[in-house]
Amino acid sequence: MYKLAPLSAAIVLAFAGQAMADDSSSNQTQQGNKNIAEVKQTAASFASVTQQQTGHDHNHMAVQDNSTSDVLQSATGSFNAGYAEQLFENGSQITQLSGGTLNDAFASQSVGESNQALQVQDGTGNRSVIWQDTQLGSQATTQQSGQRNDATIEQLFSGSNNKSLINQAGSDNQAAAEHLTHQDGDIAIYQQGKQNWAYGDQREGYGGTIGIDQYGTGGSVEVWQDNQTDSQASVYQNGQLNEAYIDQSFGESNSASLSQTGRANASWSDQFETNQSVTSISQVGNNNLHFTYQTGDNHSLSISTQGNGNKIMASNWKGEKPGGQFGSDQRAEINQNGNQNSVNLTQEGVGQLAVLNQNGNRNRMETKQADTNNELYFEQNGSDNLLIADQRGTANYAEGVASGNGGTITLDQSGSGNQSYTYQLYGSGNQATIKQADVANVAYVTQGGNTNQAFVDQSGASQTATISQYGNANLATVNQH
Numbered sequence: 001m002y003k004l005a006p007l008s009a010a011i012v013l014a015f016a017g018q019a020m021a022d023d024s025s026s027n028q029t030q031q032g033n034k035n036i037a038e039v040k041q042t043a044a045s046f047a048s049v050t051q052q053q054t055g056h057d058h059n060h061m062a063v064q065d066n067s068t069s070d071v072l073q074s075a076t077g078s079f080n081a082g083y084a085e086q087l088f089e090n091g092s093q094i095t096q097l098s099g100g101t102l103n104d105a106f107a108s109q110s111v112g113e114s115n116q117a118l119q120v121q122d123g124t125g126n127r128s129v130i131w132q133d134t135q136l137g138s139q140a141t142t143q144q145s146g147q148r149n150d151a152t153i154e155q156l157f158s159g160s161n162n163k164s165l166i167n168q169a170g171s172d173n174q175a176a177a178e179h180l181t182h183q184d185g186d187i188a189i190y191q192q193g194k195q196n197w198a199y200g201d202q203r204e205g206y207g208g209t210i211g212i213d214q215y216g217t218g219g220s221v222e223v224w225q226d227n228q229t230d231s232q233a234s235v236y237q238n239g240q241l242n243e244a245y246i247d248q249s250f251g252e253s254n255s256a257s258l259s260q261t262g263r264a265n266a267s268w269s270d271q272f273e274t275n276q277s278v279t280s281i282s283q284v285g286n287n288n289l290h291f292t293y294q295t296g297d298n299h300s301l302s303i304s305t306q307g308n309g310n311k312i313m314a315s316n317w318k319g320e321k322p323g324g325q326f327g328s329d330q331r332a333e334i335n336q337n338g339n340q341n342s343v344n345l346t347q348e349g350v351g352q353l354a355v356l357n358q359n360g361n362r363n364r365m366e367t368k369q370a371d372t373n374n375e376l377y378f379e380q381n382g383s384d385n386l387l388i389a390d391q392r393g394t395a396n397y398a399e400g401v402a403s404g405n406g407g408t409i410t411l412d413q414s415g416s417g418n419q420s421y422t423y424q425l426y427g428s429g430n431q432a433t434i435k436q437a438d439v440a441n442v443a444y445v446t447q448g449g450n451t452n453q454a455f456v457d458q459s460g461a462s463q464t465a466t467i468s469q470y471g472n473a474n475l476a477t478v479n480q481h
Contacts, residue, residue: 026062033055037051037053047069051072091113098120100122104128144170145169164177172194186209200224209233210234215237219242219243222245228248243265248270249272286307307336312342322346326348348370350372364387397420404426431454440462443466445467449470453474
């Protein structure tokens with residue numbers, strides 16, 4: 001198949017060629033096979049090119065510079081190639097239309113403002129490329145319908161308020177869009193069908209947004225926003241066996257939102273060495289998996305979920321309840337296995353650690369950590385269990401297991417060096433409440449049976465309390481001051 005090269009290796013004029021200046025207008029129409037059309041317009045106050053080719057193995061090229069210009073190229077058939085270039089242009093337009101099989105379209109706009117490039121392709125195995133560099137407020141749009149089409153938009157070498165839009169309908173399509181050193185750039189990719197692949201990349205810029213939507217089965221998404229500030233990435237997938245990956249590393253004030261609906265979907269989200277970053281993940285369906293990792297001011301957050309309707313609320317940007325990681329050197333590990341489990345996590349201060357595991361259905365955890373070097377380890381095995389934990393102060397420690405159903409554990413620690421150990425071994429409806437203040441108090445609570453109640457309230461220094469309950473409807477209260 002014939003490929004159009006860049007202008008440095010320009011197509012040889014074969015059958016039709018025109019070179020014009022001032023107000024220029026060129027119309028070229030060709031039918032048959034293996035025709036070539038070429039137009040170059042320079043320094044015209046207004047320039048217009050229309051090229052139409054029908055058949056196969058045609059090539060057409062239009063080059064314009066230092067003007068306000070318009071290019072319209074249309075090809076019907078197979079193995080046709082179109083090339084359009086605009087240099088030092090403002091308010092110019094490139095439109096490339098093709099229908100058929102294995103057609104190529106390449107549009108280039110360099111050094112300009114408010115330019116637009118539109119490529120529309122219908123058929124199979126078509127390829128679309130739009131290149132815009134050093135642009136302000138420009139738009140690149142690709143629309144493809146059919147099978148195994150390929151679309152690429154590159155907006156590079158600085159720029160501001162530029163937009164990329166790719167819309168594909170069909171199967172086995174590929175789409176990629178990239179911004180480099182951009183301010184307030186916007187990338188949007190929409191795909192419908194099966195086995196589609198989408199790639200969005202924004203690096204070393206400010207205020208960028210990437211939004212990718214996929215509808216179908218077996219789709220794949222990659223989003224990269226490295227060294228970005230105040231940027232957003234949003235991915236939505238509806239279907240089965242889809243995969244999504246978001247990477248926001250070495251940046252600040254970025255947000256990642258990932259939503260998947262269907263079965264057996266998987267997602268990964270990384271925020272490495274970032275500050276004030278936010279991750280929001282939502283999955284609806286069966287046997288879904290997501291993994292999230294945050295670092296920045298030495299924060300870390302990892303989340304693993306399998307099941308249906310599980311929720312992690314660790315964000316002050318989005319979610320049913322506010323949460324997140326603030327301060328420095330925070331760490332959280334959350335694992336969910338089951339259905340409709342939820343975790344609401346907040347960490348503030350320095351050096352907090354939370355390790356939370358849920359196995360079962362409809363379990364809830366609401367945890368808060370503040371001040372310095374507090375640790376929380378908790379596991380829920382069963383259904384309808386509730387943990388409410390609030391740690392403040394310095395070097396407090398709490399661990400516990402809820403292995404029954406409908407149990408409630410409430411923990412309130414302040415002061416320093418306090419320790420709490422709570423175990424609900426079996427049964428249902430058990431309740432344990434532990435409150436610790438001041439220094440180096442220790443509480444042990446063990447429950448097995450149904451509807452037992454245990455209350456521990458400690459203040460002062462170096463107090464120790466132990467409660468063991470086995471059976472039903474037992475009540476124990478310890479006050480140490």
